[in-house]
Amino acid sequence: MSDAKKLLRIFRGLDEGDQRSLLAFAEFLAAREAGGVAPARQVVAPADIPRPEEESVMKAIKRLMATYPMLDRGKLLNDTSMAMSKHVMHGVPAVEVIDELEITFKRHYELLSQPEEK
Numbered sequence: 880m881s882d883a884k885k886l887l888r889i890f891r892g893l894d895e896g897d898q899r900s901l902l903a904f905a906e907f908l909a910a911r912e913a914g915g916v917a918p919a920r921q922v923v924a925p926a927d928i929p930r931p932e933e934e935s936v937m938k939a940i941k942r943l944m945a946t947y948p949m950l951d952r953g954k955l956l957n958d959t960s961m962a963m964s965k966h967v968m969h970g971v972p973a974v975e976v977i978d979e980l981e982i983t984f985k986r987h988y989e990l991l992s993q994p995e996e997k
Contacts, residue, residue, distance in 0.1 A: 936980070
């Protein structure tokens with residue numbers, strides 16, 4: 880079975896909410912591919928965008944990208960993809976995945992903020 884057929888079979892087996900999540904995730908990946916390599920970014924303080932009471936994983940990723948615009952999205956792709964996969968494919972609750980994403984983005988920011996060693 881081709882990957883496209885397998886993906887379509889999985890998509891059709893999901894409820895409407897999960898279908899939207901999977902589609903949003905696919906759009907997220909497609910946008911990263913189209914963006915190519917990100918230009919160098921100046922390290923600035925993260926934006927103060929509060930976390931809403933209820934939030935989807937995809938909206939959390941978008942919020943965190945807006946909170947940390949200085950981060951290279953390409954370097955975050957693997958972590959965000961894995962987090963989305965945990966939620967969509969393995970049923971990990973959104974709140975737990977978002978907690979992990981918060982830590983991941985903060986860790987990436989802290990690594991970026993460290994002075995370069997000579």
